[in-house]
Amino acid sequence: MGGYDERDLVRRGYDALSYHYRADDADDGGYAPWLADLHQRLPAPAAVLDLGCGCGVPAARFLADAGHQVTGVDISDVQVARARRLVPTATFLRADATRLDLPPASFDAVVCLYALIHMPLADQPKLIERIATWLRPGGWLLTTVGRDAWTGTDDNWLGGPATMWWSHADAATYRSWLHRAGLTVTVEDFVPEGTSGHTLFWARRPER
Template sequence: MGTGDERDLVRRGYDALSYRYRSDDADDGQYGPWLAELDRLLPESAAVLDLGCGCGVPVARLLTRAGHTVTGADISEVQIRRARRLVPDATFVCADATELDFPLATFDAVVCFYALIHMPLTAQPDLIRRIAGWLRPGGWLVATVGDTAWTGREENWLGGPATMWWSQADASTYRMWLHQAELSVEAQERIPEGTSAHTLFWAQRPPAL
């Protein structure tokens, strides 16, 4: 299966199961404390990119309510339509994250929760490097990535009529990629999920001297 087919699986999966994955009125869940900490670290009226923004809940919703300017990007047209309705004060684009392009030093933070692991593994190091360039000096990348290496798919994902696909490296590899992108890893936390886990990274572009 080529990368185009894999990306299409992800797009069609979220198109089909958008509401099953997260309802309009979903609570902040585990994201709440992470976003509260990010808000504490950000300047007022910060510019934030939410990669893999889904329906805009809770990341874009919470950060816009905190007074920040949020741009969200997601590969699923259904998710983006919902995000524009649910978070009208943010800007949303339907796009493959690996093909996005922004000017250097555009954002104070990039948030990427459970999205990088839906992208082809070979594209992930380059995307991390480009994210580092999009960050302003002192800016933050907050991302959940793989804990152990795995690539695979699941039929009838979430009990629905769709297939989902993932591809992830292990946590030490992601840490290496962050360092190679000249981001400083300030925190790393293992996030258990059932019998497996993800890893949460807080990585910062060095502040200007």
């Protein structure tokens, strides 16, 4: 499956499964402690980029409600339309995160939760390198990635009418990509999910 087809599968999947994945009134999905921690680390107000923002809940909404200037990016038209409705104080772009061109040193933090793993594996280290340039000195990346290497699909994800696709490396590979991008990993945690789980990284651009 070529790169375009992979991206299109994810886009069409979230267009179809947006409400299966998260309702308008969904809870924080376990993100609240991470987002509260991020808020405590940021200046007030901060500029925050939410890559793979989905419908804007919970990350963009939490951070916007905390007074930060949030820009969300998602590949799904349905997700972005919902985000604009649910978090009207934030700015949302319908775009492929791997093809974004943003000014250097323009964000105090980048959040990328359960989104990098929906992008073609070859594009992921390149995106991490670009994220590092978008961060201001001392800025934070909060991201969840794979624990074990895996690429595959689920034809009836969440019991819905569409296929979803993922591709991720193992935690050690992500750690090496973060280091190669010039970011300092300060926390690496395992986040269990079902019989497996994900890896949570906090990584920081050096102050100088």
